[in-house]
Amino acid sequence: MVFYIEPEDALKLIEVLGGEEARRVAALLMENPEVSDMEIAEMLQMDIKQVRKVLHRLLELSLVTYVVSYDKENARRVFRWRIHTDQLVSSVRGQVVRIVERLKMIKDFYSQNQVYWCGKSTCRKLDFSSAVDHFFKCPTCGGQLEPFDPRELLEAVDEKIEQLQRFLR
Ligand SMILES: [Zn+2]
Numbered sequence: 001m002v003f004y005i006e007p008e009d010a011l012k013l014i015e016v017l018g019g020e021e022a023r024r025v026a027a028l029l030m031e032n033p034e035v036s037d038m039e040i041a042e043m044l045q046m047d048i049k050q051v052r053k054v055l056h057r058l059l060e061l062s063l064v065t066y067v068v069s070y071d072k073e074n075a076r077r078v079f080r081w082r083i084h085t086d087q088l089v090s091s092v093r094g095q096v097v098r099i100v101e102r103l104k105m106i107k108d109f110y111s112q113n114q115v116y117w118c119g120k121s122t123c124r125k126l127d128f129s130s131a132v133d134h135f136f137k138c139p140t141c142g143g144q145l146e147p148f149d150p151r152e153l154l155e156a157v158d159e160k161i162e163q164l165q166r167f168l169r
Contacts, residue, residue, distance in 0.1 A: 007030060009167060010026075011023050011026060011027055011030075012167075013096070013167055014026045014058075014063070017061060017095055018054065018057045018058065018061065019054075021046065021050060021054050022054050022057055022058060024044055024046070025040060025044065025046075025051065025054045025055065025058065026058065026063070026083055028040060028043060028044060029064065029081055029082065029083035030083055033082045033083070034067070034080040034081065034082055035080065035081060036078050036079060036080050036081070037051050037052055037055060037079055037081070038078075040055075040081070055081060058083070061095075062084075063083060063084060064081050064082060064083050064084065065081075065082055065084060066079045066080060066081050066082070067079075067080050067082075068080075093167075093168065096164050096167055096168060097168070099164060100161055100164050100165060100168075103157050103160055103161050103164075104161065106157055107154060107157050107158070107161075110150040110153060110154060111150075111154070113127055113128070114127075114128055114147055114148075115127060115147075115148040115150065116128065116130075116131035116136065116145040116146065116147060116148060117138075117145060117146065117148040118138035118140075118141055118143035118144060118145055118146070119143070119146065120138070120140075120141055120143065122140070123138050123140040123141055123143070124140070125148055126139075126145065131145050
């Protein structure tokens with residue numbers, strides 16, 4: 001099997017995109033190609049509905065395919081799943097590129113605009129002209145609007161961008 005990125009990195013990305021359970025299912029599929037959803041549920045001690053939900057999510061990301069066979073004994077169709085590490089790179093890469101772009105837009109916005117905020121996490125931040133319109137009172141809670149210091153936010157965004165860009169090299 002050829003990996004363009006290390007399997008461990010691929011799994012980290014799958015976790016970012018699909019959560020912890022997607023990571024577990026993906027790891028299992030890497031080791032055991034063509035297992036059925038029932039077998040996955042049993043091997044991971046996971047609820048079958050949850051397994052199907054995760055497989056559906058991986059299917060949306062074009063990371064898995066399935067073959068259908070017929071189980072005569074139990075008179076039912078069996079879906080056997082396979083993970084595709086070649087697709088993994090292009091599919092996941094596109095998503096990472098989009099996330100990085102979005103983060104850069106957030107960064108640009110906060111670097112170029114002074115934003116005003118009352119400090120409550122449930123209230124939104126306003127740009128200067130909206131703050132003037134509201135006489136520097138929060139339109140939601142009525143609190144005083146103060147200039148928002150974006151340094152901490154920008155540091156967190158930078159860190160996230162750096163983490164994600166490691167996957168794009
Ligand atoms: Zn407020």
